[in-house]
Amino acid sequence: MPKKNVGLIGCGTIGTHLALAIESRTIVNASLVGLFDGVDSNAKSLQSKLKSSPEVHPDFNSFIDSPADIIIEAASQEAVRKFGKPIIEASKDLMIMSVGALADATFLTELLDLAAVRKGRSKIYVPTGAIAGIDAIRSVKHLLDSITLTTTKSPKALAGAPFFATREVNLDIITKVTEIYEGPAAEAVKLFPANVNVAAVLSLAGVGADKTKVRVVVDPQATTNQHEIVAKGRFGDIKITVNNVTTPGNPKTSFLAVLSAIECLRSICNDALRVGS
Numbered sequence: 392m393p394k395k396n397v398g399l400i401g402c403g404t405i406g407t408h409l410a411l412a413i414e415s416r417t418i419v420n421a422s423l424v425g426l427f428d429g430v431d432s433n434a435k436s437l438q439s440k441l442k443s444s445p446e447v448h449p450d451f452n453s454f455i456d457s458p459a460d461i462i463i464e465a466a467s468q469e470a471v472r473k474f475g476k477p478i479i480e481a482s483k484d485l486m487i488m489s490v491g492a493l494a495d496a497t498f499l500t501e502l503l504d505l506a507a508v509r510k511g512r513s514k515i516y517v518p519t520g521a522i523a524g525i526d527a528i529r530s531v532k533h534l535l536d537s538i539t540l541t542t543t544k545s546p547k548a549l550a551g552a553p554f555f556a557t558r559e560v561n562l563d564i565i566t567k568v569t570e571i572y573e574g575p576a577a578e579a580v581k582l583f584p585a586n587v588n589v590a591a592v593l594s595l596a597g598v599g600a601d602k603t604k605v606r607v608v609v610d611p612q613a614t615t616n617q618h619e620i621v622a623k624g625r626f627g628d629i630k631i632t633v634n635n636v637t638t639p640g641n642p643k644t645s646f647l648a649v650l651s652a653i654e655c656l657r658s659i660c661n662d663a664l665r666v667g668s
């Protein structure tokens with residue numbers, strides 16, 4: 392398998408772990424060639440931690456001209472909306488972490504149409520992120536009657552979400568386990584963009600972002616980020632609960648999401664045999 396040149400958009404929590412995984416050869420057959428971050432100092436700070444010294448690009452135009460074969464987005468939904476299409480147009484593969492951006496059906500169709508026009512020269516990869524069981528949901532998607540994701544997090548993990556700008560919910564005074572939101576994944580990813588990317592992953596695997604239901608629950612005592620998937624249909628039912636420790640320095644990002652990103656890239660770069668994907 393030829394070695395993959397990797398470019399990274401977003402040099403925060405997930406980006407840093409991915410870069411270090413390439414550097415330590417946890418991911419083999421990959422070379423990190425370019426870094427880009429909206430906050431230049433974040434890219435420079437990551438570069439300083441790496442012996443390989445990938446180039447820091449001051450803007451996207453310079454970044455996209457780098458010799459990367461695959462671009463990893465570990466930045467924000469906005470970054471996917473802004474850079475997704477130009478990456479496909481440049482015939483590069485794209486791995487997306489801010490999957491919430493793909494819950495917008497129009498944007499998703501445009502991105503996939505573009506990839507189709509490029510005649511398979513670009514592939515789009517979506518790691519399973521902070522949840523499990525996506526293989527099973529994909530298998531039963533034609534038989535699903537209902538699918539619900541219940542995400543339970545601490546106030547610290549949910550703080551700052553756009554949801555709180557428009558609703559009268561005060562995280563500081565919640566003292567017991569409280570459901571604060573229920574709605575379709577298409578809406579949930581906009582209200583909680585840094586918390587329920589997994590709802591978009593579930594939607595892509597199953598019945599889409601309008602039919603996938605999301606509940607967000609605040610637990611003041613929570614020490615983990617919990618995602619529970621309940622799916623029902625003619626196949627029977629599936630219930631999967633994942634209790635994720637958070638990533639040091641970022642209570643919003645589950646450590647499983649970091650591990651899933653590393654495993655996805657490792658598999659793309661190195662595996663002739665893919666199990667469960």
Ligand SMILES: NC(=O)c1ccc[n+]([C@@H]2O[C@H](COP(=O)([O-])OP(=O)(O)OC[C@H]3O[C@@H](n4cnc5c(N)ncnc54)[C@H](O)[C@@H]3O)[C@@H](O)[C@H]2O)c1
Nearest residue numbers: 401403404405429465466467470488489520521585644648
């Ligand atoms: N799929 C999943 O299960 C899952 C799980 C956790 C996090 N995420 C998502 O992955 C993304 C990265 O997560 P993280 O924990 O590394 O976040 P982070 O905040 O630690 O780092 C994000 C970095 O991206 C940069 N950035 C943001 N918007 C940008 C833009 N438009 N252009 C260039 N750079 C930009 C920031 O400056 C920052 O350095 C987030 O969108 C997060 O919501 C997905």
